[in-house]
Amino acid sequence: MMLSLEGDRPLDLVTLGRACIDLNAYDYNQPLERTKTFVKYVGGSPANIAIGARRLGLRTGMIAKVSDDAMGRFVVNFLKEVGVDTSGIVVDHDGHKTGLAFTEIKSPTECSILLYRDEVADLYLSPGEIHEDYLRKSKILLISGTALSRSPSREAAFYAAEVARKHGTRIVFELDYRAYTWKSKYEPMVYYTLMARLADVVIGTRDEYDVMEGGRGQDEVTASQLLAYAPSIVVIKHGVDGSVAYTKDAVVRAQAFHAKVLKTFGAGDAYASGLLYGLISGATLERALALASAAAAIVVGRHSSSEAMPSLEEVESFMNESRER
Ligand SMILES: Nc1ncnc2c1ncn2[C@@H]1O[C@H](COP(=O)(O)OP(=O)(O)O)[C@@H](O)[C@H]1O
Numbered sequence: 001m002m003l004s005l006e007g008d009r010p011l012d013l014v015t016l017g018r019a020c021i022d023l024n025a026y027d028y029n030q031p032l033e034r035t036k037t038f039v040k041y042v043g044g045s046p047a048n049i050a051i052g053a054r055r056l057g058l059r060t061g062m063i064a065k066v067s068d069d070a071m072g073r074f075v076v077n078f079l080k081e082v083g084v085d086t087s088g089i090v091v092d093h094d095g096h097k098t099g100l101a102f103t104e105i106k107s108p109t110e111c112s113i114l115l116y117r118d119e120v121a122d123l124y125l126s127p128g129e130i131h132e133d134y135l136r137k138s139k140i141l142l143i144s145g146t147a148l149s150r151s152p153s154r155e156a157a158f159y160a161a162e163v164a165r166k167h168g169t170r171i172v173f174e175l176d177y178r179a180y181t182w183k184s185k186y187e188p189m190v191y192y193t194l195m196a197r198l199a200d201v202v203i204g205t206r207d208e209y210d211v212m213e214g215g216r217g218q219d220e221v222t223a224s225q226l227l228a229y230a231p232s233i234v235v236i237k238h239g240v241d242g243s244v245a246y247t248k249d250a251v252v253r254a255q256a257f258h259a260k261v262l263k264t265f266g267a268g269d270a271y272a273s274g275l276l277y278g279l280i281s282g283a284t285l286e287r288a289l290a291l292a293s294a295a296a297a298i299v300v301g302r303h304s305s306s307e308a309m310p311s312l313e314e315v316e317s318f319m320n321e322s323r324e325r
Pocket residue numbers: 205237238239240241242243255256257258259261264265266267268269271292293294296297300
């Protein structure tokens with residue numbers, strides 16, 4: 001196994017960051033300007049990853065902050081229904097709202113996301129709301145990069161990482177870049193670099209690493225620079241061109257699977273769920289990347305990024321029936 005994990009913990013994975021709402025175009029294949037009907041789902045990358053990993057059979061939980069209204073309750077109720085532990089989720093009592101993501105599905109390859117995220121509750125998560133006992137319960141803490149975009153959520157995330165390290169809880173950093181939430185190009189460069197260097201596993205798209213590095217980079221260079229610090233696995237995603245994982249002594253490549261694509265988003269979250277399932281269940285890195293790619297290929301064919309997450313049986317039968325691109 002590439003990642004040594006503490007055994008005997010009640011949770012496999014806790015994700016930290018936003019638990020929000022996705023409003024996905026129902027009358028899709030047209031621009032958002034003309035879209036009139038939407039389906040409401042739980043969304044937000046770290047929430048989707050907790051849901052996806054749960055669907056695959058992991059015991060998952062979330063550390064998040066949600067609004068004290070029907071939207072916040074919708075999110076928490078859904079997480080409970082699918083078996084994600086919500087005891088680390090706090091309710092905001094200062095009037096901050098749960099973020100909304102309106103998704104445009106113009107065609108299977110032309111999708112975009114319009115975020116309504118001013119004064120959102122998730123970015124008001126504070127260090128005092130992070131509980132040491134909760135982090136001690138989990139084998140892995142996954143931190144979403146968007147949680148680093150504003151204070152006090154930024155301090156909460158760094159504090160959680162320190163507490164996790166103290167208790168042997170492995171840290172996975174998902175770069176999860178959303179331009180909208182950042183004030184300048186230098187902020188993600190600074191905070192992504194700090195978090196990536198102290199994580200055990202870093203996951204991001206090539207474009208997201210470029211944001212971190214402040215310019216167009218190369219996979220080998222990105223990986224070797226990070227592997228000189230704490231990370232033992234650096235994963236770089238390339239959309240339909242597949243993905244690659246670097247460790248100190250191996251480079252593992254995975255091709256994307258052929259998929260019937262409905263929309264492009266949700267792939268990354270499904271990919272992270274599959275990868276973490278693989279790493280936690282002791283699969284080889286090759287197998288973990290294949291599970292990740294298959295979960296992603298399934299989700300791009302479905303309407304949401306949360307309810308759409310496949311079970312292990314679905315992923316395995318997809319892998320048996322499909323071929324890589
Ligand atoms: N259109 C697609 N068809 C099949 N698999 C896809 C497709 N898009 C993405 N994937 C899979 O999902 C992974 C992550 O996708 P990517 O677009 O790189 O990340 P993100 O969704 O975070 O931007 C890819 O490495 C690939 O395996």
